[in-house]
Amino acid sequence: MDYKAVIIGGSAGSFQVVTRILNSMPKNFPIPVLLCLHRLKHVRSGFVEALSLKSSIPVEEPYDKDQLKPSHAYLAPANYHMYIELANRIALSTEDPVNHSRPSIDLSFITAANAYRQKLIGIILSGANKDGAYGLKKVHDNGGTTIVQDPNECEVRTMTQSALQLTKVDHVYSTDQIIKYLLKL
Amino acid sequence: MTELGIVDIREIYKTVKEIYNYDFSQYAMTSFKQRLERLIIKNNISNAENLVNKLKNNPEFFDLFLYEISVPSTEMFRDPSLWRWLREEYLPDAIDKSISKYKIFLPNCVSGGELYSLTILLKELELSDNVNILATTVSNKSIEYIKEGRYDLKKIEVSSENYKRFQGNSDFTDYYTLDRYYAFRDTGIIKDVEFKKQNINFDDSPQNVKLILFRNNLIYFNPSLQEKILQHMYNCLSAGGYLILGIRERIRNLNIIKDFEIINEAEGVYKKRIGQ
Numbered sequence: 315m316d317y318k319a320v321i322i323g324g325s326a327g328s329f330q331v332v333t334r335i336l337n338s339m340p341k342n343f344p345i346p347v348l349l350c351l352h353r354l355k356h357v358r359s360g361f362v363e364a365l366s367l368k369s370s371i372p373v374e375e376p377y378d379k380d381q382l383k384p385s386h387a388y389l390a391p392a393n394y395h396m397y398i399e400l401a402n403r404i405a406l407s408t409e410d411p412v413n414h415s416r417p418s419i420d421l422s423f424i425t426a427a428n429a430y431r432q433k434l435i436g437i438i439l440s441g442a443n444k445d446g447a448y449g450l451k452k453v454h455d456n457g458g459t460t461i462v463q464d465p466n467e468c469e470v471r472t473m474t475q476s477a478l479q480l481t482k483v484d485h486v487y488s489t490d491q492i493i494k495y496l497l498k499l
Numbered sequence: 500m501t502e503l504g505i506v507d508i509r510e511i512y513k514t515v516k517e518i519y520n521y522d523f524s525q526y527a528m529t530s531f532k533q534r535l536e537r538l539i540i541k542n543n544i545s546n547a548e549n550l551v552n553k554l555k556n557n558p559e560f561f562d563l564f565l566y567e568i569s570v571p572s573t574e575m576f577r578d579p580s581l582w583r584w585l586r587e588e589y590l591p592d593a594i595d596k597s598i599s600k601y602k603i604f605l606p607n608c609v610s611g612g613e614l615y616s617l618t619i620l621l622k623e624l625e626l627s628d629n630v631n632i633l634a635t636t637v638s639n640k641s642i643e644y645i646k647e648g649r650y651d652l653k654k655i656e657v658s659s660e661n662y663k664r665f666q667g668n669s670d671f672t673d674y675y676t677l678d679r680y681y682a683f684r685d686t687g688i689i690k691d692v693e694f695k696k697q698n699i700n701f702d703d704s705p706q707n708v709k710l711i712l713f714r715n716n717l718i719y720f721n722p723s724l725q726e727k728i729l730q731h732m733y734n735c736l737s738a739g740g741y742l743i744l745g746i747r748e749r750i751r752n753l754n755i756i757k758d759f760e761i762i763n764e765a766e767g768v769y770k771k772r773i774g775q
Contacts, residue, residue, distance in 0.1 A: 356579070356664060358746070377749035378718040379527075379725075391747050393577070397529040405527045406747050408573045408715045409534075416573075425529045 318433040323419035325352040325441030327469025336369035347387040350422040355393040376404040390417035397425040423449025432457030441473030507547035525724035538567040565638035572612030576661035581766040604708040611645035635697035648684035655682040715745035736771040
C-alpha cells in the first residue's frame with residue numbers, strides 16, 4: 315500500500331511512546347507524521363523541543379496552511395485544532411474544543427481521513443479520555459489502516475479501550491511492534 | 500450526523516453568491532465544511548438541499564448562517580503574553596504619541612472576546628477616553644450577542660485563568676456577573692465602541708487606523724483570499740500602523756509581507772512600512 319501520511323493521537327502516558335517512535339524512524343521516512351497530543355493550552359513552547367531532542371526526523375509545530383513534507387513530524391500547536399486540507403496542507407482552527415480538547419484528536423483524524431482515505435495510517439496511544447475513538451473509526455470507514463497501542467502496555471488505557479470499543483481495528487500493537495510496522499513502510 | 504460532500508458545498512457557495520453576492524469559495528474547506536455541518540445540526544436541518552432552500556427563502560436565516568460560519572473568538576485574553584506586550588511595550592506610548600484620538604479597528608468580531616479584552620486593558624491603563632474603537636461584524640446577530648454580553652461559563656473560566664496570567668490590576672470577577680447558566684460581561688466596558696456591520700470582503704473598511712486586531716481570522720481562508728484581505732487591512736492602516744494576527748498565522752509566504760515590518764513574530768505583530 316502506498317501510504318500518504320501517518321497520524322498519531324495520544325494523551326496521558328503517550329509522550330514516552332511518541333519519543334520512542336520518533337527516535338526509531340529512519341531519517342528518510344517516506345511520508346509525513348502528524349501528531350495530535352493533548353497538551354496544556356497556555357504552554358506554548360517546550361513540547362516540540364522535548365520531542366525533537368531524540369527524534370531522528372525534524373519535529374515542527376506548523377503554521378496555518380503549511381505544506382506537509384515527507385520525513386517531517388507535525389505537532390498540533392497548543393490551543394488550536396489541526397486539520398488536514400485536501401491539498402496536503404495544514405489548516406489550523408480555533409473552533410470550540412471537542413471532548414474538552416483543543417487540539418482535538420477526533421478532528422485531526424477525521425480531516426486526515428477525508429484527505430487521504432485509504433492511504434492513511436491512524437494510531438491511537440495511551441490516554442485518559444475517549445478523544446480519538448471516533449476519529450479512528452473515520453480512518454477505518456474511509457479504508458485507512460488502524461492501529462491501537464496494546465492497552466496492557468498503556469500507562470492510561472481509557473483512550474485505547476474507547477477506540478477498540480468503537481472500531482474493529484487492524485492491529486493492536488505494543489510500542490515495539492508499532493515501530494517495526496512503521497520501519498517497513 | 501449529516502456529512503456534506505463537495506457537491507453540496509459547491510451548491511451552497513452558488514446559492515449564497517447568487518442571492519446575497521457573498522463569495523465563500525475561497526474559505527478553507529475543512530473548517531467551512533465543519534461549520535456548515537454544525538449549522539445543520541443546531542438548526543435541525545435534515546440535509547444539504549433543505550439548507551439551500553432555507554438560504555434561498557429566508558434572509559433572516561442568512562444572517563444566522565453568517566453568524567454560524569464565523570468562528571467566535573475562543574476566550575478573553577487568549578495568549579496572555581500578547582496582552583502583556585500591548586500593555587507594557589506598546590499601547591501607552593503609542594496612544595500618548597498620537598495627535599488625534601488613537602483609532603483601533605477590530606474586523607469580524609463574532610462573540611466579542613477580543614473586544615472585551617481590549618476595552619478592559621484600556622480601562623486598566625486609564626486610556627479609554629483616548630481611543631476610538633470600531634468593531635465590525637458580518638452578522639446582525641453578532642452585534643446583538645456582543646452588546647448583550649452573555650458568555651458561556653466555561654469560557655469565563657478559561658478567560659479568568661488567562662486574565663491571571665495577564666496579571667491585570669483588578670479582580671476579573673469585577674467584569675462580569677453570573678446567573679445559573681451564563682456569565683454576563685459588564686457591557687459598560689464597551690459603551691463607547693462603535694459597531695458596524697461589514698461584508699465578508701472587508702473592502703468597506705475604515706481609513707487612518709492605528710491598530711488592527713485581526714487574530715485567528717486568516718486561518719479560515721485560502722492563501723489567495725488571505726492576500727486580498729490583508730491588502731484591505733494594509734489600506735486601512737495609517738503609515739506606521741500596527742496589525743496583529745494570530746500566533747500561528749504566518750504571512751511570510753504571502754507577497755504582502757514586503758509591505759510590513761515584523762515587530763514581534765512570537766505574538767504576530769506587524770507594522771505597516773512607512774513611505775509607501
